[in-house]
Amino acid sequence: MTHGFYDATVPVYRRGLNGLLTLLARANESSGPDANPLDYLGSTAAEPLRPISGQIVISCHKAGNDMRRVLGRPVLNWPSVELTFAGVNQRIHETCDFLAGLGVDEVVQAQQATVTLGSAAKGNLRTMPATDFILARSLPQFFFHLTAVYVTLRQAGVKIGKPDFLGHL
Amino acid sequence: MSARPPTRRDGTALSLHDVAVAAYLRGLGGLVRVLEIVADHAASTGIPAATFLATPIVPGFLPFGLQADAACEHARYDTALLLGDPGARPPPSVRTFDGLTAATASAIGLVERLDRAALDEAGGRLLVVNGETVSGSDYLLQHSIPHFYFHLTAGTLILRHLGVPLDDPDFLWAAGSEAGAAAVERASAGSTR
Numbered sequence: 001m002t003h004g005f006y007d008a009t010v011p012v013y014r015r016g017l018n019g020l021l022t023l024l025a026r027a028n029e030s031s032g033p034d035a036n037p038l039d040y041l042g043s044t045a046a047e048p049l050r051p052i053s054g055q056i057v058i059s060c061h062k063a064g065n066d067m068r069r070v071l072g073r074p075v076l077n078w079p080s081v082e083l084t085f086a087g088v089n090q091r092i093h094e095t096c097d098f099l100a101g102l103g104v105d106e107v108v109q110a111q112q113a114t115v116t117l118g119s120a121a122k123g124n125l126r127t128m129p130a131t132d133f134i135l136a137r138s139l140p141q142f143f144f145h146l147t148a149v150y151v152t153l154r155q156a157g158v159k160i161g162k163p164d165f166l167g168h169l
Numbered sequence: 170m171s172a173r174p175p176t177r178r179d180g181t182a183l184s185l186h187d188v189a190v191a192a193y194l195r196g197l198g199g200l201v202r203v204l205e206i207v208a209d210h211a212a213s214t215g216i217p218a219a220t221f222l223a224t225p226i227v228p229g230f231l232p233f234g235l236q237a238d239a240a241c242e243h244a245r246y247d248t249a250l251l252l253g254d255p256g257a258r259p260p261p262s263v264r265t266f267d268g269l270t271a272a273t274a275s276a277i278g279l280v281e282r283l284d285r286a287a288l289d290e291a292g293g294r295l296l297v298v299n300g301e302t303v304s305g306s307d308y309l310l311q312h313s314i315p316h317f318y319f320h321l322t323a324g325t326l327i328l329r330h331l332g333v334p335l336d337d338p339d340f341l342w343a344a345g346s347e348a349g350a351a352a353v354e355r356a357s358a359g360s361t362r
């Protein structure tokens with residue numbers, strides 16, 4: 001690992017989000033003339049999971065906002081609106097662009113940061129090292145939500161395989 | 170016992186061993202918890218535990234037992250690949266419930282015994298995987314661990330679909346918690362017997 005914390009985060013999130021874009025492209029192709037890719041966005045793998053559109057938004061927040069938290073930057077609040085197919089693609093691209101713009105040094109230095117979660121009002125305020133926050137919470141949850149999108153699309157009959165998403169291994 | 174997440178407060182850079190071993194142990198510890206919940210659910214419903222391992226929810230999509238075995242295999246094989254030549258990657262094995270529990274404990278034992286210096290050094294060497302040249306560390310971080318999490322998550326979603334009461338998606342990453350760490354300890358003790 002040449003760049004420590006950077007190598008463990010930015011390229012990993014970017015690769016996952018690119019896989020998500022490929023999945024959505026496959027869903028769009030396979031939707032055909034008589035089905036709308038938007039139908040898939042409302043599908044859900046198993047209750048009480050959120051539908052795909054929500055899973056995608058959370059995936060973007062795990063990648064983008066969790067990195068903003070460790071970098072001490074304000075988090076992005078996207079308006080809660082019903083998303084179109086183009087809309088979710090746009091959010092993934094925005095998140096990829098944000099990650100691509102992060103410098104190696106600033107991320108490596110953020111390894112020293114702490115992150116505060118919860119709220120004083122709710123009495124659940126807690127602080128943890130940035131490394132724990134990202135590696136033990138954010139990245140596993142990121143992959144959870146990406147995989148939920150994959151499984152939901154499979155259940156909906158979209159012709160995809162794991163290599164479309166994560167590459168061959 | 171290194172299932173707790175990596176914390177480097179001394180300012181030294183995270184190493185591959187810090188990141189990768191913690192990820193595998195956390196995920197495998199979560200799998201130990203999942204298997205305990207499956208066993209409890211099987212006992213309370215009278216449905217054989219084997220049914221939860223073998224029932225697919227989508228045609229062509231591996232059932233939970235094979236997803237879980239694939240996750241164990243990523244932890245074992247992918248790290249072995251960095252450290253030498255482990256031979257061909259075996260396909261996921263159909264296992265009994267006890268066999269899967271043992272395979273999970275075995276994978277935890279293997280990951281816990283990975284040599285820090287050897288793994289960190291291997292992270293800097295290049296390897297060719299499916300025609301792509303990657304560093305050992307990128308192989309684990311960008312390929313192996315995402316696939317590992319994929320299989321764990323897919324297995325969890327399949328079990329939920331089959332009615333196993335896994336209410337909190339976060340439980341899967343619970344090895345950092347008290348219950349998860351205790352589960353890893355139990356599995357780890359079993360693997361060294």
